Amino acid sequence: xxxxxxxxxxxxxxxxxxxxxxxxxxxxxxxxxxxxxxxxxxxxxxxxxxxxxxxxxxxxxxxxxxxxxxxxxxxxxxxxxxxxxxxxxxxxxxxxxxxxxxxxxxxxxxxxxxxxxxxxxxxxxxxxxxxxxxxxxxxxxxxxxxxxxxxxxxxxxxxxxxxxxxxxxxxxxxxxxxxxxxxxxxxxxxxxxxxxxxxxxxxxxxxxxxxxxxxxxxxxxxxxxxxxxxxxxxxxxxxxxxxxxxxxxxxxxxxxxxxxxxxxxxxxxxxxxxxxxxxxxxxxxxxxxxxxxxxxxxxxxxxxxxxxxxxxxxxxxxxxxxxxxxxxxxxxxxxxxxxxxxxxxxxxxxxxxxxxxxxxxx
Amino acid sequence: xxxxxxxxxxxxxxxxxxxxxxxxxxxxxxxxxxxxxxxxxxxxxxxxxxxxxxxxxxxxxxxxxxxxxxxxxxxxxxxxxxxxxxxxxxxxxxxxxxxxxxxxxxxxxxxxxxxxxxxxxxxxxxxxxxxxxxxxxxxxxxxxxxxxxxxxxxxxxxxxxxxxxxxxxxxxxxxxxxxxxxxxxxxxxxxxxxxxxxxxxxxxxxxxxxxxxxxxxxxxxxxxxxxxxxxxxxxxxxxxxxxxxxxxxxxxxxxxxxxxxxx
Amino acid sequence: xxxxxxxxxxxxxxxxxxxxxxxxxxxxxxxxxxxxxxxxxxxxxxxxxxxxxxxxxxxxxxxxxxxxxxxxxxxxxxxxxxxxxxxxxxxxxxxxxxxxxxxxxxxxxxxxxxxxxxxxxxxxxxxxxxxxxxxxxxxxxxxxxxxxxxxxxxxxxxxxxxxxxxxxxxxxxxxxxxxxxxxxxxxxxxxxxxxxxxxxxxxxxxxxxxxxxxxxxxxxxxxxxxxxxxxxxxxxxxxxxxxxxxxxxxxxxxxxxxxxxxxxxxxxxxxxxxxxxxxxxxxxxxxxxxxxxxxxxxxxxxxxxxxxxxxxxxxxxxxxx
Numbered sequence: 001x002x003x004x005x006x007x008x009x010x011x012x013x014x015x016x017x018x019x020x021x022x023x024x025x026x027x028x029x030x031x032x033x034x035x036x037x038x039x040x041x042x043x044x045x046x047x048x049x050x051x052x053x054x055x056x057x058x059x060x061x062x063x064x065x066x067x068x069x070x071x072x073x074x075x076x077x078x079x080x081x082x083x084x085x086x087x088x089x090x091x092x093x094x095x096x097x098x099x100x101x102x103x104x105x106x107x108x109x110x111x112x113x114x115x116x117x118x119x120x121x122x123x124x125x126x127x128x129x130x131x132x133x134x135x136x137x138x139x140x141x142x143x144x145x146x147x148x149x150x151x152x153x154x155x156x157x158x159x160x161x162x163x164x165x166x167x168x169x170x171x172x173x174x175x176x177x178x179x180x181x182x183x184x185x186x187x188x189x190x191x192x193x194x195x196x197x198x199x200x201x202x203x204x205x206x207x208x209x210x211x212x213x214x215x216x217x218x219x220x221x222x223x224x225x226x227x228x229x230x231x232x233x234x235x236x237x238x239x240x241x242x243x244x245x246x247x248x249x250x251x252x253x254x255x256x257x258x259x260x261x262x263x264x265x266x267x268x269x270x271x272x273x274x275x276x277x278x279x280x281x282x283x284x285x286x287x288x289x290x291x292x293x294x295x296x297x298x299x300x301x302x303x304x305x306x307x308x309x310x311x312x313x314x315x316x317x318x319x320x321x322x323x324x325x326x327x328x329x330x331x332x333x334x335x336x337x338x339x340x341x342x343x344x345x346x347x348x349x350x351x352x353x354x355x356x357x358x359x360x361x362x
Numbered sequence: 363x364x365x366x367x368x369x370x371x372x373x374x375x376x377x378x379x380x381x382x383x384x385x386x387x388x389x390x391x392x393x394x395x396x397x398x399x400x401x402x403x404x405x406x407x408x409x410x411x412x413x414x415x416x417x418x419x420x421x422x423x424x425x426x427x428x429x430x431x432x433x434x435x436x437x438x439x440x441x442x443x444x445x446x447x448x449x450x451x452x453x454x455x456x457x458x459x460x461x462x463x464x465x466x467x468x469x470x471x472x473x474x475x476x477x478x479x480x481x482x483x484x485x486x487x488x489x490x491x492x493x494x495x496x497x498x499x500x501x502x503x504x505x506x507x508x509x510x511x512x513x514x515x516x517x518x519x520x521x522x523x524x525x526x527x528x529x530x531x532x533x534x535x536x537x538x539x540x541x542x543x544x545x546x547x548x549x550x551x552x553x554x555x556x557x558x559x560x561x562x563x564x565x566x567x568x569x570x571x572x573x574x575x576x577x578x579x580x581x582x583x584x585x586x587x588x589x590x591x592x593x594x595x596x597x598x599x600x601x602x603x604x605x606x607x608x609x610x611x612x613x614x615x616x617x618x619x620x621x622x623x624x625x
Numbered sequence: 626x627x628x629x630x631x632x633x634x635x636x637x638x639x640x641x642x643x644x645x646x647x648x649x650x651x652x653x654x655x656x657x658x659x660x661x662x663x664x665x666x667x668x669x670x671x672x673x674x675x676x677x678x679x680x681x682x683x684x685x686x687x688x689x690x691x692x693x694x695x696x697x698x699x700x701x702x703x704x705x706x707x708x709x710x711x712x713x714x715x716x717x718x719x720x721x722x723x724x725x726x727x728x729x730x731x732x733x734x735x736x737x738x739x740x741x742x743x744x745x746x747x748x749x750x751x752x753x754x755x756x757x758x759x760x761x762x763x764x765x766x767x768x769x770x771x772x773x774x775x776x777x778x779x780x781x782x783x784x785x786x787x788x789x790x791x792x793x794x795x796x797x798x799x800x801x802x803x804x805x806x807x808x809x810x811x812x813x814x815x816x817x818x819x820x821x822x823x824x825x826x827x828x829x830x831x832x833x834x835x836x837x838x839x840x841x842x843x844x845x846x847x848x849x850x851x852x853x854x855x856x857x858x859x860x861x862x863x864x865x866x867x868x869x870x871x872x873x874x875x876x877x878x879x880x881x882x883x884x885x886x887x888x889x890x891x892x893x894x895x896x897x898x899x900x901x902x903x904x905x906x907x908x909x910x911x912x913x914x915x916x917x918x919x920x921x922x923x924x925x926x927x928x929x930x931x932x933x934x935x936x937x938x939x940x941x942x943x944x945x946x
Contacts, residue, residue, distance in 0.1 A: 067827045068729055074721035075730065078801065079742040081794055085749065088760045158656035166650055175657065177932055182664045184928040186855030188893045189671070189917050192900050196910070197670060223667070226660055242431070243469040247531070249430050251482040251538055252459030256646030261481070266472055277748070284750025286858040287893075291901060311752045311858075318756065318862050323764060335756040339749060346748040350741070487639055 089339055092332035099326040105134045123297040123313065125327040132330050134337070136297040140307035141338075143214040144289055145282035147303055148221035152282070153275050156226045160233025160271070165259050176234075183227035191291035194220040199292065208304045212294035215303045220288040229278040236270020236356070237263055269356030273349040280345035284338065286311040310338050378403040378572040379424060379542055384438035386416075386423050393419040395596040396438070401542065406564060406573045408587035408604065410580055412619065416596040417576040418466075421544040424574075425461035426454060442542060459486065462535035466547040468527035470519035470534070475502075475511050478519045478530055482538035497537055505533035506563050525556020532563065536571075543567065545575040549582065561586050580620060584608050592616045671918050678915030688868065693908045697916050702872055703785075703889035704923070707860070708850045710789035710885060711796065716846055718793070719800030726801070727808040728830050747798035751858040758791030758863035779886060785873055786885040788864035795859055796849035803848060807841020807938070808834060840938035844931045851927035855920070857893040865894040867902075892920040 107121040108131045121133040159179060163172055198219065199211045208215075240263050248258040264271070294306025295316065308316075314331050321328040377400035386394035394416050401407045409417040422428040424440055426447060440447040447457060459482070470478050479498040488494060498515070502508040507529040511522070519530055528548060535543060545564075549557040564573060564586050577583050583590055584604060591601040592615075600607060600616045611617045618624055686696025722739070730736035768781035780786075811834050819829040835842075866888040873887035896916050903909045 061825060064825050064827055068725075071721050071725040071729060074718055075725035075735075075739050077718055077722055078746055078797060079739055081797070082742045082746055082749075084761060085753065085757045088757055088765070089753070092760055155656050155660050158653045159660055162653045162657040166653060175661065178661055178664065179657075180932075181925070181928060182660070182667075184851060184855070184924050185664075185667065186857070186893050186920060186924060188855070188857045188897050189921055190667070192896055192913065192917060193667060193670060195900060196913070223663055230660070241469075243465065243467065244471055246427060246430055247463075247465065247469045247471070247534075248481070250425065250427050250458055250463040250465075251485060251534065252455050252457075253485045254455055254643055254646045256649050257485055257642065260646075260649070261485070262471055280748055284748070284753070286750065286752040287897065291897070311750055314752050314756060315858055315861060318759065332756060332760065335753050339753050342748050342750055343745055346745050350744065485642075487642065 085339070089332055089336040092329050093336035094333070096326065096329035096333040099329060100132050104132050107133050107135070121299055123308065125317070125330060130327065132326075134334065136299045137308060137310045137313055137334060139299045139301075140214065140289075140293065140297070141283055141309040141311070143301070143303055143307050144217045144221060144285075144293060144309055145279055147215060147218035148225065148282040149275060149279040151218065152222040152225045152229055152278055155222070156229025156274070156278065157233050157271060159226065159230035160237060160274075161259060161264070163230065164234045164237035165255075165263060179227050179230055182223065185224075187224055187285065187287040188291075190220045190223055191288040194288065194292035206304075210294055210304065210306045212292055212306060213304045214293055214307045217289045217293035217307075217309075218303070220292050221282045221285045224285065224288065225278045225281050228281055229274045232274035232277065233267075233271050236267040236274065239270065240266040267356075269352050273352045273356070276345050276349040276352065280342045280349070283345075284311060284342050286315050290315050310334050314338075375402045375405060377401065378443065379574070380439075380441045381420075381424070382439045382441075384420075384423060384440060385436070386419055386428075387435040388419075388428070388432055389434075393596055394423065397593075397596075397598045399591055399598055399601050401572050401574045402589060403572050404568060404570070405588040406568050406575060406586055407589045407591065408583035409574065409576045409591045409593060410578070410583050410619075411593035411599075412624065413578070414595070415593040417593050418546050419596075420593070421463075421546060421574055421576055424542070424544060425458050425463055427458065427463060459538050460540055461542045461544060462538065462540035464528070464531050464535055464543070464545045464548045467551050468524060468531050470522075470527050470530050472518065472520055474516045475519050475522070475530060476515040479533050479537050481534060486538065498533075501533040501537040502530075504536050504567065505529045506559065506566070507533055523556070525552050525559060528552060528556065528560060529563065532560075536567075540571070542572045542574070545573065547576055547578060550578065557582070580608075592619060594619070668921070671914065671921055674911075675914035675916075675918030678911045679918060683915060684919070693905065693912065697892070697895065697912070697919065699869065699872055700890040700892045700895045700916065701919065703865075703891045704854055704893075704920075706873060706883050706889055707785060707789055707792065707864075707891060708853045710785060710883075711792040711853045712846055712850055714789060714793035715796050715800050715849060719797050719845075720804050720842060722797075723801045723804035723808060724830055727805055728826065728834065743798050743801050746794070747802075749795075751795065751856055752861075754791050754795050754859040755861055755863065757794070758787055758859055762787040762790055763863060783862065783864040783866075783888060784886045785864050785883075785889050788860045788889075789885070791859040791863050792853045792856060795856060796853050799849040799852060800845050803845025804838070804842050807838040807845070810841060810938075811837045840934055840941070844935040844938065847927055847931035847934065851924045851931065854927070855893060855924050857897050860891060860894060861897075864888050865891050867895065867898045892916060892923070896920065 107119045108129075109117050109119050120131065121135045122131045123133055123136050124131045163176055163179075167175060194216050195212065199216050202208065202216060203211045244262050244266060245258055248262045253261070289309045290312040293309065293312065295308050295312060296306035297308040297313070298305070300307065314335055317327065318331055321331065379401035381400070382398050384394055384397040385392070386397075397416075397420060399407075409420060411417050419428065423436070424442070424447065428434050436448055438448075442457075442460065445457070445460075446452070471481060473481070476495075476498055479501050480494045483494055483497050488497070499508060499512075502511065507526060510526065511517075511530075519527065522530060528551075532543075532548075549560050552560070561582065564575065567573060568588075575583075575586065577586075587604050589601070590604045590607040592599045592607065592611075592613075594615060600611060600613045602612070606612075607616060608620060611620065683696045684701065685698050687699055688697065689695035722743075726736050726739060730739070763781060763783060766780070767784075767787065770776070770780040771778060774780075815833050815837070816829055819833045824832070867890070869888060869890055873884050873889045874881050875884035875887065876882075877884075896913060899909050899913050899916070900906065
């Protein structure tokens with residue numbers, strides 16, 4: 001399922017069989033076929049001013065005005081909701097900053113058993129001496145999201161190239177929904193399978209210390225974001241005008257040379273956006289990491305150790321906190337930070353896509 | 363047999379591209395019906411005719427670029443020199459390098475001017491920077507674009523004007539040193555000044571290349587070409603020296619088209 | 626300009642170029658096959674390990690003996706309830722928003738902001754929706770509602786209503802984007818013809834655009850139901866429970882109806898708790914697989930229905946063009 005894809009590409013009906021006289025030399029498609037030409041922009045692109053003018057004449061009718069206002073309010077609902085989410089997250093989260101000194105979000109100074117001061121960076125909000133370091137949580141989130149985006153990026157871009165440039169039309173019609181089915185599997189199921197089967201298999205294969213670790217979570221998350229990256233990559237490649245491919249073939253290039261030297265470079269903004277959005281999705285994933293990463297809130301760079309992500313922290317602890325307490329608000333703060341990061345990634349991706357549109361339309 | 367040229371055999375130079383009884387189908391739809399003609403060496407052959415007569419299809423059949431977009435069926439032969447284009451085991455990559463093509467709408471790659479011109483040579487394995495620079499300069503000079511862009515070869519090709527972009531596309535095609543240059547309405551998207559520059563360019567290139575140009579602009583055909591072919595509904599109606607076609611055409615249909623009675 | 630001198634070098638495309646090209650093409654194919662294999666492996670494991678548990682009693686009975694036996698009917702029922710409630714909230718809101726964007730808004734700043742908001746809403750992590758559900762719906766709206774209506778602690782605690790509202794926000798972008806796509810697929814000429822006959826904007830929408838666009842809107846609705854059924858994080862704390870003694874049905878004026886203020890059981894939540902917090906995970910493992918199979922089958926069927934509807938719709942739209 002392509003959520004919020006910026007490219008709308010329509011396939012035209014094509015091809016047919018030649019008359020079957022035997023002396024006909026049927027030229028086999030040399031496999032250097034490019035995709036069909038993209039269709040024009042949304043149908044309403046040209047008629048705006050005219051419709052608007054016509055609409056003003058109808059505003060005399062009060063019924064119409066009411067309907068339009070109702071629709072407009074619904075339109076703004078998305079904006080209001082995003083604003084509300086932002087508001088409530090930060091309203092609760094910022095209160096944590098009043099209860100907990102800022103430095104404690106990095107690390108807490110404790111005295112160890114010998115009486116010396118030592119800085120520990122732990123997230124242990126429960127207990128007599130609560131610690132609120134966010135570093136283990138950041139570490140965990142990125143230790144899962146980066147490998148996941150890497151794996152899913154390689155797989156997804158390859159799938160995108162295959163679907164857009166290499167696959168025959170009929171194959172594509174089968175493979176593409178197949179890959180999109182992967183996106184339809186509930187994440188709790190993937191997490192469950194990682195926990196129940198893949199974890200043991202991986203431990204037997206690789207001999208890792210922890211059965212549940214960041215890498216296992218990364219594989220699970222990668223499985224979920226491959227369809228996102230594949231779909232956006234395919235859209236980006238199909239948006240490259242066919243004339244460029246034809247020009248490249250006209251100069252005597254092989255199919256892969258055209259893909260590698262013309263099509264992919266022209267689509268690189270869209271592919272980058274796909275990767276950025278995939279990473280955002282990986283950072284926001286909750287159930288898989290909750291079930292597969294082991295939930296140990298430690299700072300580590302070992303991808304095979306147990307970690308705790310920001311999302312898992314919220315999910316694991318929100319049920320047991322006292323409303324209004326420091327931990328409760330700290331969780332909202334984590335949520336606010338998470339929201340900000342994914343929001344920023346979304347904005348960056350949209351800027352990249354806008355830049356791509358400008359370059360190609362020129 | 364379709365209409366052949368009435369010109370004196372001795373006056374018409376050797377044929378570089380020979381098309382014999384070519385039938386061309388896009389899927390079930392016939393686009394060319396028994397075309398036989400030659401593109402003469404170091405001459406400009408213009409192909410004129412009303413919309414849908416198959417002129418673009420004809421030149422796309424020569425470098426087999428039509429197959430990139432859809433399924434085609436072919437009967438008949440096309441030869442370039444001693445190479446049969448539709449023969450078995452024809453290397454399409456090599457064929458398309460030997461036949462250059464310029465398209466109706468300028469389509470430079472979204473890369474720098476240098477990278478556009480160097481694209482073809484790079485495809486075929488030339489990586490030495492100096493060699494590439496020499497090729498780029500040579501091609502841009504041939505396309506009469508060098509003086510205008512020599513100081514900004516690294517700039518994006520999309521920043522050039524329409525006419526400059528088209529000349530860049532011509533340079534790009536010339537950079538692989540083709541034997542034949544096919545041009546599909548190269549000036550239809552350009553303003554008159556740019557058009558004039560390109561027509562002048564064609565005149566200069568004629569000395570070294572075999573050129574076929576499809577155009578819907580009869581005056582352009584008259585200005586630029588040595589030989590002209592008039593096509594209608596997939597058939598070749600008349601093919602002769604340009605002066606003859608435009609002054610004393612043999613077929614009534616040709617005369618009707620040229621005088622504007624249809625099309 | 627005698628560039629075409631006899632020394633034209635042979636620049637034919639080398640074998641190496643072709644071999645390298647073929648290698649990379651095969652690599653892309655291989656990686657695609659790998660991705661598809663992963664999907665098949667996932668489905669195979671679920672089906673193989675889960676099919677043994679599925680029988681009529683499993684699908685219609687209630688859980689017994691600490692979840693190690695019995696059925697999952699309450700979870701199925703709860704899933705249906707929550708997604709129904711969710712789509713009742715999200716569909717009108719999303720379709721109206723999409724109609725506004727496509728038919729009324731034009732190209733100003735407002736639609737761009739709205740679209741940006743929709744895109745960003747689509748990117749919000751699901752657990753953040755859960756946080757919002759708790760912080761806003763339950764603790765703000767719910768508690769204040771209780772205060773105003775003097776109903777004690779009726780609204781201000783986890784309930785199906787709030788969970789459905791949270792899910793509705795989550796699937797809102799799906800509804801809006803699908804509906805927008807469906808509306809845009811209706812050719813402009815139809816609208817122009819309707820206007821030319823003197824129709825008001827709403828009449829154009831209601832009588833010309835919507836009848837043609839409804840399959841696409843239906844696709845969006847099915848996709849969002851599928852999405853909602855599979856999401857766990859938003860409902861973790863907003864109304865879902867692991868074991869409830871009875872279904873969330875109450876009698877309103879003598880008629881049994883779904884009570885949106887009740888808590889409910891739900892398939893994905895059930896799987897999650899069973900897997901991570903069962904007292905005896907090994908004993909409940911078969912049921913875990915069985916429940917997973919039911920959930921995956923449900924989402925699979927819904928997605929297939931959506932794809933079929935969308936294909937039928939696209940073929941109809943292409944016939945028009």
